[in-house]
Amino acid sequence: MSVPIEDYALLSDCRTAALVSREGSIDWFCPSRLDGGSVFGALLGDAEQGHWSLRPADPDAVATRAYDDDTFTLVTRWETADGVAEVRDWMPVVEDPTDRTDIIREIVGVRGWVVFRQELRMRFDYARAIPWVRQTGTAAAPEMIAAAGPDALVLRGAPLRSDGRRHTGEVDVGEGERAALTLTWFRSYRPAPEALDLADAADETRRWWHEWAGGIEHAGPHYDAVQRSLLLLRALTNRDTGGIAAAATTSLPEQFGGARNWDYRYVWLRDAALTLEALIDHGFTDEAAHWRDWLLRAVAGDPADVQIMYGMAGERDLVERTLASLPGYAGSAPVRIGNGASLQYQADVVGEVLVTLAAARRAGLAAPRESWSLETALLEHTLTQLDRADNGLWEIRGEPRYFTHSRVMLWAAFDRGVRAIEEHGMPGPVDRWRDARDRLRTEIDERGVRNGCFVQHDGTDEVDASLLLLPQVGYCPPDDARMLATVARIEQTLMRDGLLMRYRTGTGVDGLAGGEHPFLACSFWLVEQYAATGRLEEAHALMDRLCAFRNDVGLLSEEYDVAGRRQVGNTPQAFSHLALVRAADALATAAQRER
Numbered sequence: 236m237s238v239p240i241e242d243y244a245l246l247s248d249c250r251t252a253a254l255v256s257r258e259g260s261i262d263w264f265c266p267s268r269l270d271g272g273s274v275f276g277a278l279l280g281d282a283e284q285g286h287w288s289l290r291p292a293d294p295d296a297v298a299t300r301a302y303d304d305d306t307f308t309l310v311t312r313w314e315t316a317d318g319v320a321e322v323r324d325w326m327p328v329v330e331d332p333t334d335r336t337d338i339i340r341e342i343v344g345v346r347g348w349v350v351f352r353q354e355l356r357m358r359f360d361y362a363r364a365i366p367w368v369r370q371t372g373t374a375a376a377p378e379m380i381a382a383a384g385p386d387a388l389v390l391r392g393a394p395l396r397s398d399g400r401r402h403t404g405e406v407d408v409g410e411g412e413r414a415a416l417t418l419t420w421f422r423s424y425r426p427a428p429e430a431l432d433l434a435d436a437a438d439e440t441r442r443w444w445h446e447w448a449g450g451i452e453h454a455g456p457h458y459d460a461v462q463r464s465l466l467l468l469r470a471l472t473n474r475d476t477g478g479i480a481a482a483a484t485t486s487l488p489e490q491f492g493g494a495r496n497w498d499y500r501y502v503w504l505r506d507a508a509l510t511l512e513a514l515i516d517h518g519f520t521d522e523a524a525h526w527r528d529w530l531l532r533a534v535a536g537d538p539a540d541v542q543i544m545y546g547m548a549g550e551r552d553l554v555e556r557t558l559a560s561l562p563g564y565a566g567s568a569p570v571r572i573g574n575g576a577s578l579q580y581q582a583d584v585v586g587e588v589l590v591t592l593a594a595a596r597r598a599g600l601a602a603p604r605e606s607w608s609l610e611t612a613l614l615e616h617t618l619t620q621l622d623r624a625d626n627g628l629w630e631i632r633g634e635p636r637y638f639t640h641s642r643v644m645l646w647a648a649f650d651r652g653v654r655a656i657e658e659h660g661m662p663g664p665v666d667r668w669r670d671a672r673d674r675l676r677t678e679i680d681e682r683g684v685r686n687g688c689f690v691q692h693d694g695t696d697e698v699d700a701s702l703l704l705l706p707q708v709g710y711c712p713p714d715d716a717r718m719l720a721t722v723a724r725i726e727q728t729l730m731r732d733g734l735l736m737r738y739r740t741g742t743g744v745d746g747l748a749g750g751e752h753p754f755l756a757c758s759f760w761l762v763e764q765y766a767a768t769g770r771l772e773e774a775h776a777l778m779d780r781l782c783a784f785r786n787d788v789g790l791l792s793e794e795y796d797v798a799g800r801r802q803v804g805n806t807p808q809a810f811s812h813l814a815l816v817r818a819a820d821a822l823a824t825a826a827q828r829e830r
Contacts, residue, residue: 237565238262240487241786241802243278244300247307247470248326251336252483254278254806255309255324257298257787259290266336266420267386269473269480270500270547272360274388274420279486279561279570282401285358289322289340289416291315292352292405302788305448305462306441307470309788318347320408327436328443328474335428336420339436344408353416355395355402359383361572362560365400371427380427387423391430392416452518455823456775457815460782463789464812465517468510471809472522477529478547479507482793482805488567489751489794489804496567498574499793499805501553502533503544504584505628506809508591513813515591515598516820523595530588531605538616543581544574553577580635582625585613586644590708593651596659607661614652614663617645618671627692628701629737633746636692639683640701646675647708679710688720691738698724699738700757703764707817713767722764732797733780734758752794752803755781759814766821774825778818791815 243254243262251271254263262277264287276284290296293315300311308325323341342351357366364383372378377394379402380387392415395402406414421428447469453461471480482499489495507526514522533549534541542551555577557569589610596602624635649672655661656668682693691699702721706713729736734753738744758781765774784795786802791811793804 238278239801240564240792240804240806241790243790243806244302244309244786244788245307245467245470245483245790245807246309246324246326246338248328248336249470249472249474251326252470253326253338254483257300257311258288259298259311259322260286260288261324261338262286263484264338265500266388268547269471269483270498272386273362273561274357274359274386276358276362276561277356278484279564280362281562282354282356283358284362284561285356286354287338287356287418288354289342289351291320292350293317300787302463303441304445305466306444307466308441312345313349315347315349318349318410319345320349320351321345322351325437325440327431328440329431329436331428333428334422334425337431337436338418339431339433340416340418341433342406342408342414342416344410344412346410348407348409351406351408353393353395353404353406355390356400357381357388359386361558361570363558368397368402382423385423387421387427389419389421389427390417391419450518453819453823455819455826457778457782457819457822460785460789461517461816461819463785464815465514465519467790467807467812468514468809468816469522471807472510472526473547476548477522477525478502478533478545478549479510479526479809480547481506481810482808484805485572486561486567486570487564487792487803487805490567490749491565491796491803492567493749494567494569495747495749495751496563496569496571497576497805498555498571499808501544501546501574501577502529502549504530504541505543505581505587506813508587510809510813512591512594513816515594515600517816520595520598520600523591523598523600527592527595527600527602527606531609534609534613538612541585541613541616542577543579543584544577551577575632576626576630579626579630580620580623581627581630582617582620582623582638582641583628583644585617586646586648586708589613589648589651590644593655596655607655610652610655611663614648614668617648618667621645621671621675629699629745631745633744636744637682638692638699638701639679639689640699640704642675642679642683643705643708643710646672646679646710649675650709684717686720688717688724691744695742697739697742697744698728700725700729700735700754700760701737703757703760706764706767707760713764718764719768722761722768725761729757733777734795734797735761752796754794755784755791755808755811756814759811759818762818763821766818766825769825771822771825771829774822778822781815781818 366381366383485498555575735757792802792806
């Protein structure tokens with residue numbers, strides 16, 4: 236039986252991440268990088284695909300957990316018949332010249348006596364390699380090294396004995412006693428790194444997260460949810476490269492038992508741009524500068540070759556393939572790595588990038604010459620693509636269409652280009668871009684509107700939740716008559732159990748079999764629309780309900796199964812959390828208007 240997705244908490248060092256279940260099992264961990272191969276893959280199978288379990292030997296032990304303040308240190312308090320102890324799971328955020336990744340599991344005795352049992356199954360490279368293991372320590376300083384191919388782990392802190400293709404051991408703690416178990420990933424062709432000074436590493440990590448969280452600017456409602464969401468967005472941002480992942484996982488299904496399973500561990504230009512806009516709105520311009528530098532490196536070359544997504548360091552080769560070594564979450568196959576959507580044409584992406592770079596300009600972020608050169612090149616290339624249909628925001632794998640949201644984002648791209656020239660004195664062909672902007676508005680108003688409301692694409696009466704984004708980029712006011720009619724139509728056709736679907740999959744527009752559950756970001760967009768048009772009671776009620784879907788440590792996945800009362804899809808999901816932040820901001824703005 237698969238662990239519910241909402242039972243997982245995230246550990247992060249802002250380079251990679253690990254998922255820990257309520258039962259104390261690390262079931263997902265890609266040590267080299269967020270989009271690298273897994274060493275613990277039980278999330279997409281079972282223990283045989285790799286995990287590291289640490290919990291009391293007492294089967295009736297009861298756990299409660301929370302993050303330590305504004306960090307990603309997970310504190311799990313275990314109560315047994317014989318005593319109480321805490322496990323502190325964390326990943327050091329330290330400056331270290333060696334190529335390493337660490338997970339620390341500290342056990343602290345609180346009362347009585349507690350016996351912990353650990354089970355370790357190491358399965359490198361998405362469970363395709365079982366490592367050679369050798370004991371290298373002493374009785375006083377246990378140490379074990381496991382290696383396969385280019386990867387190796389060194390485990391320290393407690394003896395482990397071989398038990399077939401797993402390793403097991405026990406750790407006892409009494410009141411006031413402490414024990415530390417450490418796992419360090421390193422390159423197998425290099426010496427094992429020295430053990431960290433855990434006290435110094437803990438202080439440095441806590442200080443790093445505290446200092447970052449101290450910069451959060453938010454005076455509105457749902458502060459705790461906003462704070463944890465912004466922290467999550469930071470956790471998904473690589474502190475070396477500046478790349479921002481869409482989620483920490485691959486192939487968690489949109490429909491349990493189905494095939495809508497995708498790899499989200501990459502940098503979508505769209506998602507990253509929207510994340511940066513949320514961070515800029517809350518005072519984080521350094522992250523904007525870091526991502527802009529990443530962008531300049533990633534898209535270097537001919538604008539015609541720009542992809543909609545890249546690897547965490549800007550890699551372009553994201554060929555989608557399936558893995559037989561991982562059976563899938565709850566039998567949902569196939570498991571995919573790579574993403575075929577990287578080769579799609581999604582016209583909206585340039586708009587999202589230029590909207591974000593414009594927001595950075597408004598925030599006073601100094602722009603290097605290369606940044607404006609990139610914007611100019613992207614707009615000039617986009618001029619040659621205006622008549623091209625695309626796969627849209629939802630990355631449909633059916634026939635390309637002239638999606639209204641995509642056409643509006645093209646409009647937004649040229650709008651920001653024109654305004655950069657007119658308001659900021661940037662050089663460029665303002666007349667040509669203004670003509671393109673005006674042409675797009677005329678087309679959208681004629682072909683993207685039917686019976687008084689915006690539609691999903693030309694030639695249909697269907698609506699799409701992405702239409703809720705039109706006011707956010709300034710195409711029309713939230714109370715535009717067409718927008719209000721669109722909202723009414725969305726409520727009539729896309730609402731399921733009080734939450735929004737992205738679109739009606741039954742129309743076949745996406746070219747995929749099966750269905751999905753309500754997409755959380757869409758309902759947060761509806762909160763924003765309600766707040767902007769005076770429907771405050773409905774806005775607050777929907778926001779409260781959505782925030783209640785967060786798990787016990789404040790995390791959201793991509794979708795939610797209302798009937799099953801469980802999270803669905805890849806997790807934690809940047810899109811859901813940045814939409815939460817925007818919705819909270821909209822409620823704060825509405826409250827100020829009411830004063």
